[in-house]
Amino acid sequence: QLMARANGQQTDIWREDIAWNGKWKLETKAVPGGVDYFMAIPAEDFASPDLKDTWFANFCRDDVANKESSCVYPMKVGNLNFRDIKRWAELVFPHDVAAAWRSVKGSTVVEKKAETVKVVGRLNYYMNEPEAKFRITKNGKTEEFTLDIRELPIGTNVVTVGGEKAEVVKRAYDPEGVQVNHFALCVERHGRKLLPFAANLGWLHFQWASNEYFKNYARFYGENGFRYLTYGILPRPERIISFETLKQKVDGIMEICEEFGMLRMNFLMYYDFTKPGLTPEEVKALWKNENNFGLPPMEENLFPASAAVAASLPAAEVLEGGALRLHAGKETFLLNTLYAYPLEPNMGYNLLVREGKGCEEGWNPVVSQDGNGVTVTAQGAFYKLERRVQDLGDGRLRLTDTITNLTPEDQAVVFSHYLQPQAPLADWYLHGEEQSLSASENRMAPCNPTGWFSTGDDALAWVVEDDIFRCHLEASVKLRDDNRHLCTFGSRRIGVPAGQKRVFEMTFYSMKGDFFDFLNRLRKDWQVPEVTLPGPFITVRTMLRRSEVYQGLAADPEAMKAYFTRRKARTFTINPWFNYWDGMAFKTKEDFRDHVKNVMKTIRQAIPDAMFLASMETYTYYVTEEDFTTPAPEDFSWNTVTPGTIRRVMESPFRDSATLTHNGKIALYPDKDEDGAVRKGLKLQVHPVIGNFLYKRRLEEYQFLFDEVGLDGVYQDMFGYASTNATIHTGWDGFSISVSPNGKIASKCIHLGPLTAPARANWLRYILGRNKIALCNFGAPTTRELQTIPYMNFCEAAGNGIGRQNLDAMPPEASGVVMNQLSTPLGYGPHRTEEEDGPRLLARVRGYLRHGALYVHTSVRNFFPSDGPKGGEYGPINHSYPITPVELHRGWVKGRERIVSCVSYKTTWDRQEQPVALRFDANGREMPVGDGAVITGKPGAWEIAVNIKDWLEFLIIE
Structure with missing residues (x-):
C-alpha cells in the first residue's frame, strides 16, 4: 500500500510496518475533474522466486478530513477501511516480466541484500570548528571517524569518511547563528537550548492503534535520545469512541512512555465531522476550550487607570480592589492576580479590582490597613481570599494569600499573578536563566523559584517561599504588542480540601544591582548553609x-x-x-x-x-x-x-x-x-x-x-x-x-x-x-x-553541548547549573568528547562560571592531552578547590579560601592571609599575572581588583 498526502508529499504504508522504508516515488498532479498519480515502484525490492503475476494494489491519499478528497480508494467508504482488499484494484504483471523478476541475476535463489551502510553525523556544525565527527554503522559494526573540515569549501561537498561517501554542507560562519544540535536534539544559539525536538507520531486513529504499535515508536525514539513524544488524537467519524475508552488508551500510552523514560504530550482535535457546518473560527474556539487550560491573556482591566490608592506602604501602594503598585527605585511595576472559580463550560476568573468584568457575583475586594500592613479580603461562592501585604524593610515586601474553601467539596485553586513593568525591560532572569521565557527544565522552578526584572538601574525580584506553591510553580515572560513585558507566575495544580485553608507566601525585593546581587541577598536571607566543597x-x-x-x-x-x-x-x-x-x-x-x-x-x-x-x-x-x-x-x-x-x-x-x-x-x-x-x-x-x-x-x-x-x-x-x-x-x-x-x-x-x-x-x-x-x-x-541542611549538590548540565564555537568570546549558556544557585553551586561535566578536548572543556568551565557555578569532573577515563590542538591544562579546575562559596557572580565565585573568576571585577575580601594571584589562559595553562590582579589593603580587609580578558582567561585568588 502506498499513500500520498494532499500536498503531494509521499509517505510509507500507513501504520503497517514501521521498519519498511521503500525507495518508491510518487507525484500528484491536479487535472480537470480529478488528480493524476504518477508512481515509480522499484521492483527489485519485491523480487522473489515466489513473485506472482497478479497483485492487489491500493493507492490512497491521507486526507480524510479534506472535503476535496480525491482518492483511488477513498478511506471514507461506509464501515470499510482502506485495508479491506475487497475494494482494491488488481495490478497484473505481464507473464514474462514476472518471470524475469523471479530470476534475480540468473538465479532463482533470492540473494541476500547488501548490508545497509548508515552514516550519522551532526546535522549542523558551527562553521569555525576544525573537524566533524561521524558514526558509521556497516555490517553491524559501528565506528567513529573524524574529518578535517578546515579547508573544506563553503557549500555542498561530497567527502569520503571511513571508506564511505557522505554529503557535507559547509556554511559561512555566523557567530549569531542558530544551530540544529543533533546530539542534544534541539535548536540552540550560543550553546543555549532554544527549542527541544519532540518526535511527532501525527494524528492517531485510536481504534486501530495497539499498545505494541506505540511501544515500538516509544522504544525507537527513547533509544535515540528523544525525551518528548507528541501525538494527536483523531476520533474517526465512522467509529466514535467513548470518553472511557479514550482515557484508557491515553493511560496506556502514558505507561508506555514512562517505561522508556519519555514524556508525552497529546492534543485532541475536532474537525468538521463532529458538528457539521462549523466555521473555522468555531472549530478553533472548540479546540481551545477543550484543550487549553491556561489562564486568559492579560487584559487592560487588570490595571484600571482610574483605580485610586487605598493604602500605602514604603515599597508599594495598594489600589482599590487589591492590586499592587510596586516601587523599584524610580520604576513602577503593577501586580494583579486572577483566581479561577468553577463555571460551566469553562472556569471563570475573579480579579483584584472593584466590580471587575467577569468576576463572580458578590466578589467585592475590600482593602484595610493597620500598623503591621495591609489586608485585602474578598469572597465568592467557593472560596474566601485573605491577602496580607507587609513591608519587611530594606526594600522587601511579603505577600501572603490565604485561600479558605467554603464548600463541602474539595476545590481547585487556579491562580496567576500578573506582574507588569511600566517600562520595557532591559534585562531579566527567570529561575536563574538569563532572559528566559519559561523554565527550560521542569525541575528549575522548584529548585530556583525566583524572577528578577530590571528596566535599567533598578530592579524588582520575587521569590516563592512556601513549599506547596514552590513545588507546583509555573512562570513565564511574554512580550506585549507595546514592547512591554508581562511576567505571569502561579499554578494550575493545587487544590484545597473541603473546609480547609491553603497559604501561599512570597517575597518581593526592590533593589539596585544585577541578578546576582539579588541572589546573594536571598542566600543570606534564607540562611543558605555555607558548605566547604572538597574538590576536585x-x-x-x-x-x-x-x-x-x-x-x-x-x-x-x-x-x-x-x-x-x-x-x-x-x-x-x-x-x-x-x-x-x-x-x-x-x-x-x-x-x-x-x-x-x-x-x-x-x-x-x-x-x-x-x-x-x-x-x-x-x-x-x-x-x-x-x-x-x-x-x-x-x-x-x-x-x-x-x-x-x-x-x-x-x-x-x-x-x-x-x-x-x-x-x-x-x-x-x-x-x-x-x-x-x-x-x-x-x-x-x-x-x-x-x-x-x-x-x-x-x-x-x-x-x-x-x-x-x-x-x-x-x-x-x-x-x-x-x-x-x-x-x-x-x-x-x-x-x-x-x-x-x-x-x-x-x-x-x-x-x-x-x-x-x-x-x-x-x-x-x-x-x-x-x-x-x-x-x-x-x-x-x-x-x-x-x-537548612548543609549537604552538597550538583546537577548534570552536560545536555547543553559546548563545541569549538565562541572559544574567543563569552561561552554559551550552561543554564542547567542554575538549579543549584540556592544550594552548592556545582555543575557536573560533559560526556566524553568534551572532556577529551582541552579548549572545549575549559570553555565549559567558563560557561558554568557564567552562572556562578564550579566544575565537577565526569570520569577518570576522560582526559585531554597537554599538547596539540586539543591540549591544555587543568590549572583553573585544580585551583578552584577546596572552597566554601559565600557569593556567586556572573563569571566569578567568592569563597572563604579563594576567589575563582574568568572576568574582571572588584571586591573586598575578609581573608586574614596574604592573597596570592594565579592567572591562566583560555586553555588552562598558567601565565604571568602581570597587571591582571592588584591586591591592596590589610588582613581581613583586602581590596582586590582583577583586570583580565573577560571570558578568555582565568584568575584565581588564593
Missing part, C-alpha cells in the same frame, strides 16, 4: 564497562600518581554502584566491600588524602532474589511489567516503597543489564517515606558503607524528586491535582517532592551526623527543611 571531584569506574583507564593505572602506581596529581583529584566517587546497575557484578555486599577496599588502598598509595564516596541511586532500586519473600510466578519477568512481576513486588517488603503509575502498576527503569552481572535485579522505581522499607533499608546501607567498607561518604543520584510531574496516583496529599476546563478537580495525586522530603532530610542528617560527605545529583533543596 571525579568519578572512577573500577571494573566492567569503561574501567580500562583505571585498570591500566592500577597496574602502574607511578602512572596513577602522575595522572591524579595532574588533575589534583581529591574526592573520588567509586563505581560500580552499590545495589544498582553494574553493582550486580557482586554476589554479596561483602564482595562489594572487598573490591572497594582494594580500590581505596590502591588510589591512596598515589593520593594519600583521597576521600571516597559510594555511588547510590535514589529513585530506582535493584530488587534481587534475596529481597523477595515469595517464589517467582510463571509470568514473572526481571525486565518487564507483567501481572506476575506486579504480584511478586506487592508481596515483598518493597510494596510500601514502589512508585506506582497512573493505573496503579509498578514502574521499572529502562536500564539494560550490565555485561558481567552475576545477579539479576528488578529495576524498581521507588521513593522513601519515613518508616517505609526503602527508608529503613537505606539507613542500614549507610551504616554498612561507613562502618564495614570505610567510605568517607555517599553520592546519591537523582535525589530531588523535584520535577513537576514527579507524582503518584495512589492517594492525595491534600494539594496536588489536575484541573478540568470547568475549574473543578479532574484528578488528585501525591507530589513526591514534599512527600519524600522529610525522609531524605533524615538520611542527610544521619550522613552528616557521622561526619561523612553527602553529595547529590539533581538534589537541590525544594522545601524549607531541606534548605
Whole structure:
C-alpha cells in the first residue's frame, strides 16, 4: 500500500510496518475533474522466486478530513477501511516480466541484500570548528571517524569518511547563528537550548492503534535520545469512541512512555465531522476550550487607570480592589492576580479590582490597613481570599494569600499573578536563566523559584517561599504588542480540601544591582548553609564497562600518581554502584566491600588524602532474589511489567516503597543489564517515606558503607524528586491535582517532592551526623527543611553541548547549573568528547562560571592531552578547590579560601592571609599575572581588583 498526502508529499504504508522504508516515488498532479498519480515502484525490492503475476494494489491519499478528497480508494467508504482488499484494484504483471523478476541475476535463489551502510553525523556544525565527527554503522559494526573540515569549501561537498561517501554542507560562519544540535536534539544559539525536538507520531486513529504499535515508536525514539513524544488524537467519524475508552488508551500510552523514560504530550482535535457546518473560527474556539487550560491573556482591566490608592506602604501602594503598585527605585511595576472559580463550560476568573468584568457575583475586594500592613479580603461562592501585604524593610515586601474553601467539596485553586513593568525591560532572569521565557527544565522552578526584572538601574525580584506553591510553580515572560513585558507566575495544580485553608507566601525585593546581587541577598536571607566543597571531584569506574583507564593505572602506581596529581583529584566517587546497575557484578555486599577496599588502598598509595564516596541511586532500586519473600510466578519477568512481576513486588517488603503509575502498576527503569552481572535485579522505581522499607533499608546501607567498607561518604543520584510531574496516583496529599476546563478537580495525586522530603532530610542528617560527605545529583533543596541542611549538590548540565564555537568570546549558556544557585553551586561535566578536548572543556568551565557555578569532573577515563590542538591544562579546575562559596557572580565565585573568576571585577575580601594571584589562559595553562590582579589593603580587609580578558582567561585568588 502506498499513500500520498494532499500536498503531494509521499509517505510509507500507513501504520503497517514501521521498519519498511521503500525507495518508491510518487507525484500528484491536479487535472480537470480529478488528480493524476504518477508512481515509480522499484521492483527489485519485491523480487522473489515466489513473485506472482497478479497483485492487489491500493493507492490512497491521507486526507480524510479534506472535503476535496480525491482518492483511488477513498478511506471514507461506509464501515470499510482502506485495508479491506475487497475494494482494491488488481495490478497484473505481464507473464514474462514476472518471470524475469523471479530470476534475480540468473538465479532463482533470492540473494541476500547488501548490508545497509548508515552514516550519522551532526546535522549542523558551527562553521569555525576544525573537524566533524561521524558514526558509521556497516555490517553491524559501528565506528567513529573524524574529518578535517578546515579547508573544506563553503557549500555542498561530497567527502569520503571511513571508506564511505557522505554529503557535507559547509556554511559561512555566523557567530549569531542558530544551530540544529543533533546530539542534544534541539535548536540552540550560543550553546543555549532554544527549542527541544519532540518526535511527532501525527494524528492517531485510536481504534486501530495497539499498545505494541506505540511501544515500538516509544522504544525507537527513547533509544535515540528523544525525551518528548507528541501525538494527536483523531476520533474517526465512522467509529466514535467513548470518553472511557479514550482515557484508557491515553493511560496506556502514558505507561508506555514512562517505561522508556519519555514524556508525552497529546492534543485532541475536532474537525468538521463532529458538528457539521462549523466555521473555522468555531472549530478553533472548540479546540481551545477543550484543550487549553491556561489562564486568559492579560487584559487592560487588570490595571484600571482610574483605580485610586487605598493604602500605602514604603515599597508599594495598594489600589482599590487589591492590586499592587510596586516601587523599584524610580520604576513602577503593577501586580494583579486572577483566581479561577468553577463555571460551566469553562472556569471563570475573579480579579483584584472593584466590580471587575467577569468576576463572580458578590466578589467585592475590600482593602484595610493597620500598623503591621495591609489586608485585602474578598469572597465568592467557593472560596474566601485573605491577602496580607507587609513591608519587611530594606526594600522587601511579603505577600501572603490565604485561600479558605467554603464548600463541602474539595476545590481547585487556579491562580496567576500578573506582574507588569511600566517600562520595557532591559534585562531579566527567570529561575536563574538569563532572559528566559519559561523554565527550560521542569525541575528549575522548584529548585530556583525566583524572577528578577530590571528596566535599567533598578530592579524588582520575587521569590516563592512556601513549599506547596514552590513545588507546583509555573512562570513565564511574554512580550506585549507595546514592547512591554508581562511576567505571569502561579499554578494550575493545587487544590484545597473541603473546609480547609491553603497559604501561599512570597517575597518581593526592590533593589539596585544585577541578578546576582539579588541572589546573594536571598542566600543570606534564607540562611543558605555555607558548605566547604572538597574538590576536585571525579568519578572512577573500577571494573566492567569503561574501567580500562583505571585498570591500566592500577597496574602502574607511578602512572596513577602522575595522572591524579595532574588533575589534583581529591574526592573520588567509586563505581560500580552499590545495589544498582553494574553493582550486580557482586554476589554479596561483602564482595562489594572487598573490591572497594582494594580500590581505596590502591588510589591512596598515589593520593594519600583521597576521600571516597559510594555511588547510590535514589529513585530506582535493584530488587534481587534475596529481597523477595515469595517464589517467582510463571509470568514473572526481571525486565518487564507483567501481572506476575506486579504480584511478586506487592508481596515483598518493597510494596510500601514502589512508585506506582497512573493505573496503579509498578514502574521499572529502562536500564539494560550490565555485561558481567552475576545477579539479576528488578529495576524498581521507588521513593522513601519515613518508616517505609526503602527508608529503613537505606539507613542500614549507610551504616554498612561507613562502618564495614570505610567510605568517607555517599553520592546519591537523582535525589530531588523535584520535577513537576514527579507524582503518584495512589492517594492525595491534600494539594496536588489536575484541573478540568470547568475549574473543578479532574484528578488528585501525591507530589513526591514534599512527600519524600522529610525522609531524605533524615538520611542527610544521619550522613552528616557521622561526619561523612553527602553529595547529590539533581538534589537541590525544594522545601524549607531541606534548605537548612548543609549537604552538597550538583546537577548534570552536560545536555547543553559546548563545541569549538565562541572559544574567543563569552561561552554559551550552561543554564542547567542554575538549579543549584540556592544550594552548592556545582555543575557536573560533559560526556566524553568534551572532556577529551582541552579548549572545549575549559570553555565549559567558563560557561558554568557564567552562572556562578564550579566544575565537577565526569570520569577518570576522560582526559585531554597537554599538547596539540586539543591540549591544555587543568590549572583553573585544580585551583578552584577546596572552597566554601559565600557569593556567586556572573563569571566569578567568592569563597572563604579563594576567589575563582574568568572576568574582571572588584571586591573586598575578609581573608586574614596574604592573597596570592594565579592567572591562566583560555586553555588552562598558567601565565604571568602581570597587571591582571592588584591586591591592596590589610588582613581581613583586602581590596582586590582583577583586570583580565573577560571570558578568555582565568584568575584565581588564593
